[in-house]
Amino acid sequence: MKLFSQLRWFFVLQWKSYLGAVTLLITIALMQLLPPKLVGTIVDGITHRQMDGYTLMMWIGLIVGTAVVIYLLRYVWRVLLFGASYLLAVELRNNFYRQLSRQHPNFYLRHRTGDLIARATNDVDRVVFAAGEGVLTLVDSLVMGCAVLVVMSVQISWQLTLLSLLPMPIMAIFIKRYGDELHNRFRVAQAAFSSLNDRTQESLTSIRMIKAFGLENYQSKLFSDVATDAGTKNMHVARVDARFDPTIYLAVACANMLAIGGGSWMVIHNQMTLGQLTSFVMYLGLMIWPMLALAWMFNIVERGSAAYGRISSLLEEKPEVTDGDLDLPPSRGVLDISIQRFHYPLTEKASLEDIHVSLEPGKTLGLCGPTGSGKSSLLALIQRQFDVTEGDIFYHSLPLRQIKLDEWRARLSVVSQMPFLFSATIAENIALGYPQATQDEIxxxxxxxxxxxxxxxxxxxxxxxxxxxxxxxxxxxKQRIAIARALLMESEILILDDALSAVDGRTEYQILQNLRQWGKDRTLIISAHRLSGLLYTNEILVLQDGHVAQRGSHSALAEQAGWYRNMYRYQQLEAALDE
Incomplete structure (x- = not known):
């Protein structure tokens, strides 16, 4: 029942739909009390020969009319109730997507893709089912059950009602115990489903590598183990689930046995008519649905509660990089980098120290250095994927941490070494950041x-x-299409993170020449392992172990003893040997 309290924000938001559905459910429950009463009247009328054919047909017509009205009302409440619950799916998934888009790399180190997909699909479906069917069964079972109990007690016999309901407290104890056990087992089963989803996602995205290394049988065994584990845990859920119906039917059977036995005794001793006993048994039959519904409600609500717990744990996780509140001026500005020290979360070793550089519009900065020197870390800080530990980065003399994230990232275009292309046309991929672009612009x-x-x-x-x-x-x-996508956005700052590593030297030279013309009034930051990509930059930073080991123009560094000159000569020699 905790789930309904957690979802009260949505019930308040959609109160008209839920109020309408609940009102119709109550109306239907009250109307369902009419047929058993009419049947009892008919039985007594026929038994005592006090009912003619016209009166009999009138009562039968009333029963049929009641059934038709109930049918129509059921259609309306389903539209209201389930229509509202489907809106919950949209709301939860929108919130979930917004939360994922606000998170930063460290978040995705802790959460696997398959698990996130499982929470956004399977878990949300469970919550929506509980918000629809759960509300239905709760209201319907309570209203119907209470109404039937009142009618049986007041209009027929409270003694027989009390006798018939003796098995119900025992049933309630078992149902509560099953519900608690189901909640715990379902959480474990959902975690296993997340692992299965993650294994499936990894296998599909790496299928070419799996085939290249001949790992099909090995990966199939790993997948089979995960699938078997998920199946085993779902069987644990099914075993608890399977206990609900037998328990209820056994309780109902005992209630019917007590009702017929006690009622027959009362009929024999003239404390009840045969028609009243018939009505009582029919009313008791109406109690079967509330009891089944109540157990079913416990089942789906416990599943929904476990699923909502998994969803809310992510929705409540705050981004490590918080949004600022300052707007940026519309003009292009100077990018000032003043990093005293930076280390990644959960580590103490500094990844960057004493990095100071100022970039005016129209200038190009080159970054190079051995693997692990801190190039990617510096670019991540500029994109504000992390915040600087000591020091800051400024744009228009404003610290990045005080600028609105959306505004800052709208000024950036980034091309990485491994660009991501969507399963769409080439034109759509190039126009990703500028969907209204014309074909000529693309x-x-x-x-x-x-x-x-x-x-x-x-x-x-x-x-x-x-x-x-x-x-x-x-x-x-793929790299060049990603570069075209970045250029189409006309951003103030373009970052190329080793984005020319997969193109030949001639093509690289032509792209760099085009960028020099395109970027006359823009800021370019180029990180490269192949130093030919940095020939025309205004300044080059050579990073080693997170420090600036060398800095200057290409011509100055090529003559200065150090890593840059050694690597440049090595690459020149390598190119000459290739030719």
């Missing part, structure tokens, strides 16, 4: 990224479907 951005000719050589040109994650394209084509 083609112009593609030409700047030196991918226009490649696209025209494809079967459908810009309307070619790239497949999931761009599986139909080469690595270089």
């Amino acid at each position: 083609e112009h951005a593609a030409a700047l990224a030196c991918v226009h000719e490649d696209i025209l050589n494809l079967s459908l040109g810009y309307q070619t479907e790239v497949g999931e994650r761009g599986v139909m394209l080469s690595g270089g084509q």
